[in-house]
Amino acid sequence: MAVERFPVEEGAILLFARAVGDPNPIYTDPAYAATTELGGLIAPPTFIQSSAHFDPDYPLRPKPGQAWFGSGRTPTGRTAETGGPGDGAGSGDAGGAKRGTGLHAEQEFEYHRPLRPGDVLTSETRPEKRWEKQGRSGQLVFSETITEYRDQDGQLVVTARGVGVRTEAPVAKESR
């Protein structure tokens, strides 16, 4: 998985800050942000995750003309032939009863500097460790990826480590 061009945009930052419920004006109010030590708007700490929008092959986004595994006329568009998206460590993953469910187990970000509107990033993702564990509901398979995000000058801005887990059975709803 690689992203060739991820433009960090003011509007996208606004939408992201709203979605995570963070009213901090450093993300949305340029006049306020200009008065701070940062001197301008920045992106929230987990905004980098929205680079998924700029990954042409991102499996968890429906694409025109391609079968989607969510519901439409039927509960899933997946068939034995089309299958579903692969093992997407770092962003959670799809899955049905037959394949088990892929979930996001852990995420870590190392920040080399804050992201600002106007930055144009690229990223490279590489697979790291893979391990198995016996869980309550069966075998769990973990897979780790590291993604490095660089800015328009080739400088490293964020290093992300994601761990995905594939389970054999769905997780019961215990908290209600």
Added chain:
Amino acid sequence: MALRAATVKVGDHREMSLVEDLTRTQIVQYAGASGDFNPLHSDEVYATQVAGYPTVFAHGMLTMGMTARILTDWVGDGRLLRYRARFIKQVWPGDTLTARAELTAIREVDGNPVADFDVVTRNQAGDAVLSGDASARLDP
């Protein structure tokens, strides 16, 4: 304003209400903003009939994004050096989440103070849904 090392000590902690009665609409809002359109998070038919879950549930990254606020409101903007979260339990529509952050260490990196934090987010039943840690650059 950034946090000053002189004004804090190990063991200092804070709590913050992140969300009351999490809505499916906010989960959809996060799907749109993040680009993660996994139907497990927004498609009740798929989540229940195909994947076998009781209902849709929030992206782990939504909880991580909401939880970030307890850190950034405390240490100041643009000060995080590292932020890690483990997703322990599903967050369901209707959940009410509260985060707690505790300062676990103050150390010096290249002559500048850096603080380490543990963070945990719990649901209305008191169960941890996220646990993690973070480091931030402080002012002296």
